[in-house]
Amino acid sequence: MMNNKVSNFSDLIHRVTSSCLLHPIGSGRQYVTNIHSDDSDSDYEDLKHSDDNGEPEDDITPTPPAPVKPVTDNETVTLTLMNEVFETVSCLKKAYVSLQQAHCPWDPDKMRSSDVTVINELKKLGVLRERFRRSVLRGGGVTGKRTVAGVEVREVVAPYEAAMEKMTVEMRRKEAEIESLKEKLSAVNGSGGRKSRSHSSHQSKKKVNYASQMQVSPMPLPSPxxxxxxxxxxxxxxxxxxxxxxxxxxxxxxxxxxxxxxxxxxxxxxxxxxxxxxxxxxxxxxxxxxxxxxxxxxxxxxxxxxxxxxxxxxxxxxxxxxxxxxxxxxxxxxxxxxxxxxxxxxxxxxxxxxxxxxxxxxxxxxxxxxxxxxxxxxxxxxxxxxxxxxxxxxxxxxxxxxxxxxxxxxSMDPPPVHFEGSRGAEFDHRFMESVVRFPGGRVAAGHVVGFPVSPGFRVSDGYVVKARVYVVPRGEL
Incomplete structure (x- = not known):
């Protein structure tokens, strides 16, 4: 009899525990439990029967998920720009590291390649910056922002405008130089008089002819x-x-x-x-x-x-x-x-x-x-x-x-032959020049070469570049 009571008590605890787990406190549910019954299966059927009556097990209503805010076009553009900026900065960092590594040991080819890569990545960053500024201008909304962005764009363009102006000035200088060379060429060819009588169409034709002459004219030969x-x-x-x-x-x-x-x-x-x-x-x-x-x-x-x-x-x-x-x-x-x-x-x-x-x-x-x-x-x-x-x-x-x-x-044919005044040689003003100045500009008689200072050269057609020598009286040697 004692054993049955112990068993019924254990079953009762098990059923209560299971019920608490299935139906938390505060759910508003009334539990009907026959604590005097010794049949555990009947208790289980009671619980099952109460569940089948359609009563909810839990009165807590689940919270619906927050609505997802749609991504706007501006945000998409900004995210894309940010990804491109990070990618470009990463490539720039790698290129700069490669440029530093090319210095030691010295590798000119690697240095030039890395330098080109660094410049290209910097240009990409500049393009991305301008894209962002244009997107700000298009997004607008605030007049002040448009003004600031516009000023910054002008600041970026200013160096290029200055470079263009400088190139324009250089081009004009080159054109003036070409015109000057053209006049000299015309004078050599004896066409100075005809040039003054020519009209505008004739001048245009002469410009074309001059350009063709410049293209086919050989490089001037070296001279003495x-x-x-x-x-x-x-x-x-x-x-x-x-x-x-x-x-x-x-x-x-x-x-x-x-x-x-x-x-x-x-x-x-x-x-x-x-x-x-x-x-x-x-x-x-x-x-x-x-x-x-x-x-x-x-x-x-x-x-x-x-x-x-x-x-x-x-x-x-x-x-x-x-x-x-x-x-x-x-x-x-x-x-x-x-x-x-x-x-x-x-x-x-x-x-x-x-x-x-x-x-x-x-x-x-x-x-x-x-x-x-x-x-x-x-x-x-x-x-x-x-x-x-x-x-x-x-x-x-x-x-x-x-x-x-x-x-x-x-580059000359024949190449010049160099010579120098040897120690003790008679001074010859045709081939030598004294580094020591004498009164009247001429070396006094009885002087000889003490030592050569720099060589002279015999150029073609008898042209001589004098050697420089240090002269002393003959008795001092």
């Missing part, structure tokens, strides 16, 4: 006068570099007299001259001529070869006409270039190799360490780089002048 002008540029470049080097030597407390004696000794092969303890033939304040002689001797070494003996090229012999044309084209393309900017793009080009080779032959490691306290420039040049310093920049100016002179020489 142009070559002499290049020699003067070499002289100015070497004098400027020499002055800077001499001032650095004095600042570093060099023994200038000993340096001059060493340079003098290198210009002769006689036994007496090799003794650097003898007195110098260079007068007071004339050390710059000895130093310039040393620089020119180093930088002109190999001038008679088409590549300064940097390689074994024989193009001037195998195809001389094409080689001369290529040399003159390179001369025209390079004469207006800044050498440091050119070598910044192509550090290992033929001109770059020439500069590295000549710098290392002129400036020895001990010399540079004495002048600057370290070998940083020397190491960079040895590695094929070109430092952006004032000293190296002055050297590049002189080196470029010599390189252009070399290109011009090998």
């Amino acid at each position: 006068e142009l070559f002499e002008s290049c020699v003067n540029n070499v002289k100015e470049g070497s004098k400027s570099f020499t002055s800077l080097l001499l001032s650095l030597m004095k600042s570093a407390h060099w023994d200038i007299a000993a340096t001059v004696r060493s340079i003098e000794a290198s210009t002769t092969t006689t036994t007496n001259a090799l003794n650097t303890t003898t007195d110098s033939i260079v007068g007071p304040n004339h050390a710059k001529y000895a130093l310039e002689s040393y620089i020119n001797r180093k930088i002109f070494q190999g001038f008679d070869h088409e590549t300064f003996y940097m390689d074994g090229s024989l193009s001037s012999l195998l195809n001389p006409n094409q080689f001369r044309s290529e040399c003159f084209t390179q001369y025209h393309d390079m004469k207006s270039m800044d050498p440091i900017e050119l070598l910044g793009i192509l550090p290992t080009c033929q001109f770059g190799n020439f500069c590295s080779k000549k710098y290392l032959s002129i400036v020895h490691p001990k010399m540079e360490e004495s002048l600057f306290g370290d070998l940083e420039q020397w190491r960079q040049v040895l590695a094929g780089n070109h430092p952006r310093t004032r000293f190296y920049g002055e050297f590049l100016t002189a080196a470029k002048a010599v390189w252009l002179l070399h290109l011009l020489a090998f």
